[in-house]
Amino acid sequence: MKTYVAKPSEIEKQWYVVDASGQTLGKVATLIADTLRGKRKPIYTPNIDTGDFVIVVNAEKVRVSGKKAEQKMYYRHSGYPGGLTAESFQHLLARRPEEIVRRAVRGMLPHNRLGRAQLRKLKIYTGADHPHKAQRPQVLEIKE
Numbered sequence: 001m002k003t004y005v006a007k008p009s010e011i012e013k014q015w016y017v018v019d020a021s022g023q024t025l026g027k028v029a030t031l032i033a034d035t036l037r038g039k040r041k042p043i044y045t046p047n048i049d050t051g052d053f054v055i056v057v058n059a060e061k062v063r064v065s066g067k068k069a070e071q072k073m074y075y076r077h078s079g080y081p082g083g084l085t086a087e088s089f090q091h092l093l094a095r096r097p098e099e100i101v102r103r104a105v106r107g108m109l110p111h112n113r114l115g116r117a118q119l120r121k122l123k124i125y126t127g128a129d130h131p132h133k134a135q136r137p138q139v140l141e142i143k144e
Helices: 025-037 089-095 097-106 113-119
Strands: 015-019 053-057 073-077 084-088 122-124
Touching (some): 025 097, 025 113, 073 089, 084 089, 097 113, 097 122
Parallel strands (some): 015 053
Antiparallel strands (some): 073 084
């Protein structure tokens, strides 16, 4: 029996919408990363982008467990000596809440050009509405 390998011309992209309000950040990010990679499809091929588009709404209402809201830090570096900048979860949530979801999902994708292409299919919005109604996205349920 031969192993099936998906071809880029055979892949049909779907659009899904995820409501992150009241959901745990890790569970939401895992579901989104699996959908972006295409692991929810039977034609999944690790080296080909078989994933779907994901729209995340209500990103500012995502929650974390334990004391992460006070203790979790996000770091970035400018590339210059002494250029390390640290920002707390609460401060980043107030300033750019969509960045919290994007960083959580990015850490679960491959760290190469395939992962960057998959991350471009992620659309994150802070409110309940989004401009992708024409794609008729299906609701992606998060199991508790």
